[in-house]
Amino acid sequence: xxxxxxxxxxxxxxxxxxxxxxxxxxxxxxxxxxxxxxxxxxxxxxxxxxxxxxxxxxxxxxxxxxxxxxxxxxxxxxxxxxxxxxxxxxxxxxxxxxxxxxxxxxxxxxxxxxxxxxxxxxxxxxxxxxxxxxxxxxxxxxxxxxxxxxxxxxxxxxxxxxxxxxxxxxxxxxxxxxxxxxxxxxxxxxxxxxxxxxxxxxxxxxxxxxxxxxxxxxxxxxxxxxxxxxxxxxxxxxxxxxxxxxxxxxxxxxxxxxxxxxxxxxxxxxxxxxxxxxxxxxxxxxxxxxxxxxxxxxxxxxxxxxxxxxxxxxxxxxxxxxxxxxxxxxxxxxxxxxxxxxxxxxxxxxxxxxxxxxxxxxxxxxxxxxxxxxxxxxxxxxxxxxxxxxxxxxxxxxxxxxxxxxxxxxxxxxxxxxxxxxxxxxxxxxxxxxxxxxxxxxxx
Numbered sequence: 001x002x003x004x005x006x007x008x009x010x011x012x013x014x015x016x017x018x019x020x021x022x023x024x025x026x027x028x029x030x031x032x033x034x035x036x037x038x039x040x041x042x043x044x045x046x047x048x049x050x051x052x053x054x055x056x057x058x059x060x061x062x063x064x065x066x067x068x069x070x071x072x073x074x075x076x077x078x079x080x081x082x083x084x085x086x087x088x089x090x091x092x093x094x095x096x097x098x099x100x101x102x103x104x105x106x107x108x109x110x111x112x113x114x115x116x117x118x119x120x121x122x123x124x125x126x127x128x129x130x131x132x133x134x135x136x137x138x139x140x141x142x143x144x145x146x147x148x149x150x151x152x153x154x155x156x157x158x159x160x161x162x163x164x165x166x167x168x169x170x171x172x173x174x175x176x177x178x179x180x181x182x183x184x185x186x187x188x189x190x191x192x193x194x195x196x197x198x199x200x201x202x203x204x205x206x207x208x209x210x211x212x213x214x215x216x217x218x219x220x221x222x223x224x225x226x227x228x229x230x231x232x233x234x235x236x237x238x239x240x241x242x243x244x245x246x247x248x249x250x251x252x253x254x255x256x257x258x259x260x261x262x263x264x265x266x267x268x269x270x271x272x273x274x275x276x277x278x279x280x281x282x283x284x285x286x287x288x289x290x291x292x293x294x295x296x297x298x299x300x301x302x303x304x305x306x307x308x309x310x311x312x313x314x315x316x317x318x319x320x321x322x323x324x325x326x327x328x329x330x331x332x333x334x335x336x337x338x339x340x341x342x343x344x345x346x347x348x349x350x351x352x353x354x355x356x357x358x359x360x361x362x363x364x365x366x367x368x369x370x371x372x373x374x375x376x377x378x379x380x381x382x383x384x385x386x387x388x389x390x391x392x393x394x395x396x397x398x399x400x401x402x403x404x405x406x407x408x409x410x411x412x413x414x415x416x417x418x419x420x421x422x423x424x425x426x427x428x429x430x431x432x433x434x435x436x437x438x439x440x441x442x443x444x
Contacts, residue, residue: 001049001284001316002173002180006121008108010087015039016062017106017121018169019052021235021316027059038086042066042075043123043169044103045228047136047221048176048288050318054231067095067102074231078104088112094156098149099124099132099176105152107160119165120188125152127168129181131197134210136217146210150203158198162189175285178213214368216385220288223318232318240299240311241324245336248298248326256296256323259287261310262330263302264411264427270330270340272300277415279408280306283313286412289385291319299325343414344426348434351401351426360399365413366432370405374442376435384409384416391420399424403431 006017007029014035016026030037037060040053044067053064054074064075065084080095094105105126108119124132131153134145166186170176179196192198200206243251252258258275260267267277278286291297297319299310307325314322326332334340346354354360355376362376365384375381382390384404394400400422402410410427417425428434436442 002171003049003316004167004169004171006167008086008089009033009035010089012036013038013086015041015084015086015091016056017041017167018043018046018123019056021050021052021055021232022312023052023056023059026056030060036060037062039084039091040064040075041078041091041104041106041121043105043121043125044100045070045072045225046169047224047228048174048218049284049316050224050232051228055234058234065093067100067104069095069097069102070100070229072229085111090115092117094120096122096125096149096152096156098134098145098152100136101145101148103132103152105157107164117160117164119167120157120160121167121169122157123169124176125149126157126166126191126195127170127174127177127180128166128183128186128191129195130177130179131195131210133176133178133213133215135213135215136221142211143207146207147203149210150206153198154203158188158192160188162187162192164188166191173285175216175218178215216367216383218288218385220291220293220317223293227318233320235315235320240307240322242327243298243324244327245332245338247324248333249338251296251298251323254296256298257291258298258300259283259291259310259314260300260330260415261302261306262300264407264414265345265429266302266330267411267415268343268345268427270334270342271415272330272333273339273341274419275300275415276419277411279411280309280313282408282412283310284317286385286409287314287319288317290388290412290416293318293321296321296323298323300330301325302329341418343418344424345429346401346426347429348431348438348440351403351428351435352438352440354401360401360426361395363394363400363402363413364432365402365404365409370432372444374432374436374444376403376432377441377443379403384413387413387416388420391416394422396422399426401426401428403428403435405431406433407431 068077260275362379
């Protein structure tokens with residue numbers, strides 16, 4: 001999720017900004033440094049993960065603060081200009097609407113050197129190399145939010161000073177921006193000069209720029225918004241259970257859904273019917289598109305050592321109902337004589353031959369911007385996150401070959417197709433990277 005949180009300490013006090021849900025880290029830091037966590041600040045109601053404010057407050061007794069222009073069911077309201085002191089530092093709240101109406105930024109100053117700010121925490125308003133998305137309220141409000149964001153950035157943030165260190169709520173890879181830089185350090189001055197979104201002549205140009213962006217909105221955002229408005233349930237201090245094949249099978253019969261986190265080639269060779277295949281690093285970006293909050297989750301993994309990472313990712317998305325994992329992995333399943341499914345693999349050379357002979361349908365599941373940079377002629381384009389809801393757009397009279405960038409998102413798409421009754425589906429190994437390297441024809 002490329003989420004960035006901040007722990008700032010001074011003398012014997014500390015604050016945390018936008019804490020993650022698995023928040024023992026902050027408690028440990030405070031203990032190691034002899035600090036008491038006094039305040040927890042939220043920059044806005046986050047949409048892409050469960051914020052850990054209530055978890056951290058439960059562990060520390062710290063007070064929670066967030067913007068006043070949303071009816072939060074927990075914590076305290078903060079308004080523009082409010083000031084908080086901890087140790088020898090001062091934090092000033094700045095109302096910076098645009099991404100959302102209640103969005104706040106926080107300016108950090110040292111009391112010893114005067115009121116001049118040294119660091120600003122901008123939430124999803126200003127990123128390194130980008131600005132926050134303004135489409136979350138729908139098209140009717142997009143222009144209003146974009147105009148508010150322009151005012152927040154140009155009239156409130158940039159005038160603070162070019163020297164001020166920028167601390168956004170997300171880094172590269174977040175879906176809360178379109179093209180956040182891989183660079184991890186910046187200042188307001190660097191962004192004023194180099195950020196592509198800020199190289200505009202006026203507000204109208206900025207609004208047009210923001211309205212021209214295309215972002216996907218995963219359906220799990222609604223659950224995150226609900227949790228982060230009302231307060232998410234506190235996490236249970238337990239790990240998913242180790243399940244025998246018979247216990248695993250019983251949970252399947254009771255309606256649980258399987259998340260298979262193995263690599264695409266392993267998944268293609270053998271998997272349990274109905275499994276979704278998401279590689280481990282892809283869980284933060286794609287689990288929220290396909291998993292249900294109403295159904296228990298079962299895990300199939302390559303190694304037991306992956307359990308902690310997979311569980312952490314799911315908990316950050318609010319998927320708390322993890323029933324357990326298959327104790328000895330997929331091998332135990334087929335060793336018991338239980339039924340398995342397989343999908344198919346092909347390389348780009350066979351794909352090229354099959355296209356020439358008009359023997360299959362090519363499905364491209366990449367984002368719009370990737371598709372526009374180059375795609376296979378006559379391919380069907382459906383983003384992988386939207387595939388399950390648009391499955392009826394695919395022909396059923398031919399095999400389907402799925403491409404993405406290298407084949408991982410394609411494997412998720414293959415698993416979706418298999419769940420929906422498509423039998424002969426192929427993951428193209430190397431996908432569009434291999435296709436381009438083989439010098440096959442691409443349209444732009």
